[in-house]
Amino acid sequence: MIAAVVMLAVACSGGLQPADGGLKAAATQYEVYAIRYATLPDFPVAGLVGDDKSDRKLDIAMMVWLIRGGGHNILFDAGFYRPQFFKTWKVHDFVRPDEAVARLGVKPDEITDVILSHAHWDHADGTDLFPKAQVWIQKDEYAYYTADAWQPGGKHGGIDPEDVDVFLKANIGGRLHLVNGDQEILPGIRVYIGGKHTWQSQYVSVATRSGTVVLASDNMYLYENLEKHAPIAQTFDRESNLRAQDRMKAIATKPELIVPGHDPAVLTRFPKVAAGVVRID
Numbered sequence: 001m002i003a004a005v006v007m008l009a010v011a012c013s014g015g016l017q018p019a020d021g022g023l024k025a026a027a028t029q030y031e032v033y034a035i036r037y038a039t040l041p042d043f044p045v046a047g048l049v050g051d052d053k054s055d056r057k058l059d060i061a062m063m064v065w066l067i068r069g070g071g072h073n074i075l076f077d078a079g080f081y082r083p084q085f086f087k088t089w090k091v092h093d094f095v096r097p098d099e100a101v102a103r104l105g106v107k108p109d110e111i112t113d114v115i116l117s118h119a120h121w122d123h124a125d126g127t128d129l130f131p132k133a134q135v136w137i138q139k140d141e142y143a144y145y146t147a148d149a150w151q152p153g154g155k156h157g158g159i160d161p162e163d164v165d166v167f168l169k170a171n172i173g174g175r176l177h178l179v180n181g182d183q184e185i186l187p188g189i190r191v192y193i194g195g196k197h198t199w200q201s202q203y204v205s206v207a208t209r210s211g212t213v214v215l216a217s218d219n220m221y222l223y224e225n226l227e228k229h230a231p232i233a234q235t236f237d238r239e240s241n242l243r244a245q246d247r248m249k250a251i252a253t254k255p256e257l258i259v260p261g262h263d264p265a266v267l268t269r270f271p272k273v274a275a276g277v278v279r280i281d
């Protein structure tokens with residue numbers, strides 16, 4: 001009760017001035033960059049676009065996304081670098097993700113946050129290249145891939161045991177944040193559950209000067225998914241993936257600001273600011 005009286009007094013003492021003195025805090029706006037760190041050549045499009053029966057191949061882009069603003073350098077996905085992946089996959093034009101990010105003048109220690117869209121090797125493996133970062137992952141994704149995925153009947157395709165170890169270490173080190181569904185995790189940055197690419201994948205929306213940008217990661221592999229209203233080929237639930245893509249259209253200020261996870265056209269549709277780097281704008 002005393003607190004209420006004091007608050008009333010403070011509110012009245014400024015006369016017609018609002019409580020913040022008339023300086024309405026500007027909403028945080030961010031700069032968003034797509035950074036290409038590798039290419040997987042001749043990737044079958046049928047492995048990306050649901051129901052595609054063609055034999056088309058595409059040199060797909062391997063990307064991480066840097067979000068800068070509000071005192072944060074946030075990386076959405078962290079790419080890969082461990083040697084085992086170069087034995088199983090043909091990788092071209094590789095630059096280690098931390099070195100690719102450095103093209104924008106950001107050192108690994110300056111990455112404040114890593115938001116993981118999902119636990120697959122090509123998105124999560126680079127997490128420990130950024131040792132100071134707070135790591136954000138969906139709680140159900142973390143729970144599944146650190147436990148049930150490795151039990152009889154569990155599914156862990158695309159999940160590397162060493163990456164699971166990195167998640168555990170981030171958790172033990174007090175740097176892991178478990179996100180429960182749709183949530184604003186920083187001012188102007190929201191994550192949304194993403195249509196079952198993995199157990200509980202997520203995508204992110206970011207407030208920018210051009211409006212709300214959606215970074216889909218693998219919840220939408222290619223522009224073609226959105227254009228044909230085709231689910232991604234790798235999902236536990238195609239209907240939920242289509243719902244996620246529909247929702248991205250409602251969230252983004254315009255469809256052009258929805259950024260797919262592996263489409264090389266991202267690098268040509270936006271202005272280039274450095275080698276392999278475009279600004280989503």
Ligand SMILES: [Zn+2]
Binds near residue numbers: 118120123197218
């Ligand atoms: Zn994936």
